[in-house]
Amino acid sequence: MISLHGLTKVFPGGVHALDDIRLTIADGEFFALLGPSGCGKTTLLRTIAGLETPTAGRVHIDDADVTTLPPGQRDLAMVFQDYAIFPHMDVTANIAYPLRIRKVPRRERAAKAADVAARLSLTELLRRRPAELSGGQQQRVALARAIACHPTAFLFDEPLSNLDARLRLEARTFLKRLQRELAVTTVFVTHDQAEALALADRIAVMSAGRMIQIGTPADIFHRPATTFVAAFIGSTPMNLLPARHTPTALHVAGATLPLPPPLAALDTPGDLTYGVRPEYMDLSATERPDAFPGTISVMENLGTHTLVTLETPRALIQLVVPEGDEPPLGTPAWAVPRRALLYHGDTLLTTL
Ligand code: ATP
Numbered sequence: 001m002i003s004l005h006g007l008t009k010v011f012p013g014g015v016h017a018l019d020d021i022r023l024t025i026a027d028g029e030f031f032a033l034l035g036p037s038g039c040g041k042t043t044l045l046r047t048i049a050g051l052e053t054p055t056a057g058r059v060h061i062d063d064a065d066v067t068t069l070p071p072g073q074r075d076l077a078m079v080f081q082d083y084a085i086f087p088h089m090d091v092t093a094n095i096a097y098p099l100r101i102r103k104v105p106r107r108e109r110a111a112k113a114a115d116v117a118a119r120l121s122l123t124e125l126l127r128r129r130p131a132e133l134s135g136g137q138q139q140r141v142a143l144a145r146a147i148a149c150h151p152t153a154f155l156f157d158e159p160l161s162n163l164d165a166r167l168r169l170e171a172r173t174f175l176k177r178l179q180r181e182l183a184v185t186t187v188f189v190t191h192d193q194a195e196a197l198a199l200a201d202r203i204a205v206m207s208a209g210r211m212i213q214i215g216t217p218a219d220i221f222h223r224p225a226t227t228f229v230a231a232f233i234g235s236t237p238m239n240l241l242p243a244r245h246t247p248t249a250l251h252v253a254g255a256t257l258p259l260p261p262p263l264a265a266l267d268t269p270g271d272l273t274y275g276v277r278p279e280y281m282d283l284s285a286t287e288r289p290d291a292f293p294g295t296i297s298v299m300e301n302l303g304t305h306t307l308v309t310l311e312t313p314r315a316l317i318q319l320v321v322p323e324g325d326e327p328p329l330g331t332p333a334w335a336v337p338r339r340a341l342l343y344h345g346d347t348l349l350t351t352l
Contacts, residue, residue: 001027002048002153002185007057009043009209017043019209021057025202028183030176032196035206036232041189044206045155048187050074061152077146078155081162085130085141091117092126094141098149116144119178136167143178153185160195172198193233197221205229226346227273236278236307239317243274243342250274250342253292253312257337260352265344272349275341278307281319283327284334291334292317296327310335 002025009018017040025031033041046052048059050071058067066074077098085094095113096104104112117123120140130138139159146154160168160175176199179186190196196203197217204214205228213225224230230238243252245266250257252274259266266272284291294310294317306326310317310333319335327333340352 001025001060001062002187003060004044004048005058005060007044007047007059008055009040009047009052010055016209018047018054021209021211023204023211023214025185025187027185030179030186030188030199030201032188032190032200032203033206034190034193034196034203034232037191039206040209041191041206042157045078045157045187045189049076049078049155075149075152076155077149077151077153078157079142079146079159081158085138085145087130090127090129091122091133091141091144094130095122095144095148097145102149112148113144116148119147120144134167135163136171139163139171140174143175147178147182151184153187154179156186156188158189158191161190161192175199194235197233205232223348223351224275224341225348227275227343228346230275230341230343234277236318236320238275238277239315239319240343241274241276241315241317243272245272253315253317254294255292255337256289257352258290260342260350263344263349265349268344270345273343275343276337276339278318278320280337280339281317282336282338283308283319283321283325284336285327285331286334288334288336291336293332293334296329296331296333299326299329 004021004023007018007021010016021044033044035041043052047054050069058065061074092110092113095116096109099109099112117126120143122140122144125133125137160171163171172195188199200217202214202216203220204211205220207228213220213229220233224233227240231240241253243250245259248259250259292312294312296308297311298309300307304323305320306323308319308321308326317335342349342352
C-alpha cells in the first residue's frame with residue numbers, strides 16, 4: 001500500500017509541480033496517473049521512488065514513513081520510457097543485474113533470470129544484446145529486470161510510449177495479464193487516456209500539479225467530475241455545448257430537452273454546459289424537438305464506424321454512426337442525445 005499525505009513539490013524557480021496530493025493506492029492495485037504534458041505525473045512517480053524530495057508532505061509504503069529513505073531502500077522497481085537496459089550486457093545479465101547488486105549467488109541469479117525470461121517469452125533471446133532486439137523485446141527485458149527483484153511495487157513511467165501502435169496494444173494486454181498474475185501494486189504514468197482506461201483499476205486525472213478526479217475507468221468515462229476531465233477522456237472528444245434553462249426546459253443548440261430533477265445550482269447564476277459523447281447520439285433524418293438540428297458537413301472513416309460532423313447554427317456537433325448508416329453530405333439531419341452530462345460552470349451537476 002502506498003499512501004501520499006499532502007505531497008507538494010515546488011522546483012527552484014517557483015514551479016508548483018505537485019500541490020497537496022492526498023492519495024492511498026491499495027495493495028495489488030493497478031493505479032494510473034493520467035494528464036497532459038507538464039501536469040506533474042513524472043514528478044509524483046519520482047517522489048514515490050525517492051528520486052525527488054518533496055517540499056512538503058509524506059510518502060508511506062505499507063505502514064512505514066519512507067519520505068527520507070534513499071531510493072535503493074524503498075524496494076520499488078521503476079521502468080522508464082527508454083527502458084534503460086545496459087547495451088553491453090546480454091539479456092540474462094540485464095535481467096540478473098539487480099540480483100547481482102544484491103549479491104545473490106551466480107547460479108541462483110541465472111536460474112531466476114531464466115525463470116522470469118520464460119514468463120516474458122524471452123527464453124530464445126537470453127544470449128542476445130539489446131542492439132539485437134526489437135523495441136518490444138527490449139521493453140520486455142526492462143520489465144523482466146523489474147520483476148526479477150520481487151519489488152513491493154512497480155513504478156512505470158510511460159513504458160509503452162516508444163512502441164509502434166500494434167506492439168503497444170500487445171504490450172498493454174501482456175502487462176495487464178502479468179500484473180494480475182503477480183498482484184504487485186503498480187503505479188503507471190501515461191498521457192494516453194485509452195491506455196489508462198484499458199489498464200487501470202483506478203485512475204487519477206491530474207492537471208497543474210493537482211488531482212482533479214480519482215475513480216475507476218467507468219467513473220472517469222461516464223461521470224467526469226469537471227469539463228477538463230470530460231474533454232480529456234474519450235477517443236473522440238466529448239461535445240461540450242453551452243446550455244440555458246427555463247423553469248420547464250433545457251435549451252441546447254436548437255434542441256428543447258426535459259429539465260432534470262430540481263437542482264439547487266440551477267437557481268444560482270453560472271453558465272451551464274451540456275456534455276454528450278459522439279457515441280451517445282443517434283442520427284434522425286426527420287425533425288424532432290428533442291434533437292440538435294444541423295447539416296452534415298464532414299465525414300471521417302473510423303473503420304467500423306464513421307465520425308459525422310453536424311454543423312448547427314451555434315456549434316459543430318460530432319457523432320459516431322455505424323459504417324453504412326451515413327447520411328449524404330450536405331443534407332439536413334437531427335442528432336438525438338441518448339446519454340449526457342450537465343455542468344454548472346466547471347463542475348458536474350448531474351448525468352442525464
Ligand atoms: P510529461 O508528460 O511531459 O512527462 P509530466 O506530467 O510528467 O509531463 P513533470 O515532468 O512531472 O510533468 O513536470 C511537472 C512540472 O514541473 C513541469 O512544469 C516541469 O517543467 C516542471 N519540472 C519538472 N522537473 C523539473 C526540474 N528538475 N526543475 C524545474 N522544473 C521542473
